[in-house]
Amino acid sequence: MAAVNAALEELAKQYAIALREYCRGGGEAALLRAYQLGRQAVSAGVGVLEMAGFHQEALVSALPEMLALEESARIARRASEFFAECLAPFELTRRGFEEAHAALRELNQGLERRLSAALQDFESAQDELLEQKRMESLKNDFISVISHEVRTPLTSIHGALNLLKSGLGGELNPQGQRLLDAAYRNSQRLVRLVNDLLDLQRIESGTMTFNLRPVDLRSLLEQAIEASQAHAGQLGIKLVLQGAPPGARVRVDSDRMMQVMTNLLSNAAKFSPQGETVVVEANRRTGGVRVGVTDHGPGVPEEFHGRIFQKFAQAASSDRGGSGLGLSITKAIVEHMSGHVGFESEPGRTTFYFDLPEWRRTVSREKAAANTWPAGR
């Protein structure tokens, strides 16, 4: 009996071994062997429950190994995948949040940088503005000093020279006369400079008043030529009005326009060779009129073209007694009257011109008629 039991037990052991082999991946052969051993054991009298026990024992002993091997890795992988899948949206959200946070931080830093730069710019602009105001105030003080303190002694000097030149002090010998002429010429230059500075300050501070009225262009030009004729005559220059469009009118301040024309005519006469003629010509152009003053002087040097209308701009070759402010004032006045100044120059011929809108009374009447009712009455 003991031998039978031992044989049965051996069969059962063999069955369990075969079954474990199968579980460990032994394949069909191991399964078939386990199956045959199981049948032998059952045939030899091993009970079903005992076989179930063997079976269970084989599984239990194989399972940890099985799990530890590829199955456990598979399960672990699967579990990991499962968790990864479950966590994926959260991960995405977390990453998105991190990215958004980083972007926001960067944006904030950018904004802070920009704000800081803007603040710095603002502070510099404020400093600059304060500095500009300080300079403006200094300039006004300076102009004021010139206006009051320089003008008073200049009144005596210029006045005395003017009276001497008129012959009030008696006749001078030729040398004395030359000296007097030089002194008078230069005092005139100083008077012009002081007056120009004052005008410029008025223009820049917006305190120059403009009394705009429609005026006949031809009459204005004739008056301007008449007013400058004596000065030009002293230089041996003739001023001529060559043409002006009939009936053309411009809306300007007559006194300021006279100042503009005096400046242009004086410059043209100064730079003309003696015996030459300065020609004033006005033409209609689209929407306006152009007045040109042409001389036959040496022309404006090329390198001076870009800054000719700037303050204190005078060509290096020029020593004609100007303040260097005349053209700058001319430009400011013309622009204040909705005009534009310019020049064309070549050796032997220079034209300074200004364009102004033409004042058309008929347009106003038409507009007025269009606004009445019934129409045209």
Added chain:
Amino acid sequence: MARRTLKRILLVEDDPDIQTVTSMALGSFGGYTVHVCGSAAEAIESAAEFLPDLILLDVMMPGMDGVDTLRALRDIPETASTPVIFLTARVQPADVAKYKELDSLAVIRKPFEPTVLVETIQDIWTRYRGEAH
């Protein structure tokens, strides 16, 4: 009411050199009788006696300036309506606006050409007389 012709001018000016130049020009080219005062006080004192047809008044003077001098002269019956021309270097727009508000005929800007001063004053006088009649 203005007289028919301009003969007597009271010049109120503190700068002696400008006094010389101006009075010489007015006397030589205009033939006017010119009385020169170097201060507001002098002008106020002599105006009633001199009885000017026209007063040329500087603005910047030590003590009482030209604007206050004009007000003081208006309080004197003899010069209450005597025409006044300011002769000044103070010709900033705000200054000119102030002179216009005051009872003055015109402003002549310094420096001026003495040889054309008489002509300028005559023009102003003629315009004034035209308006006065």
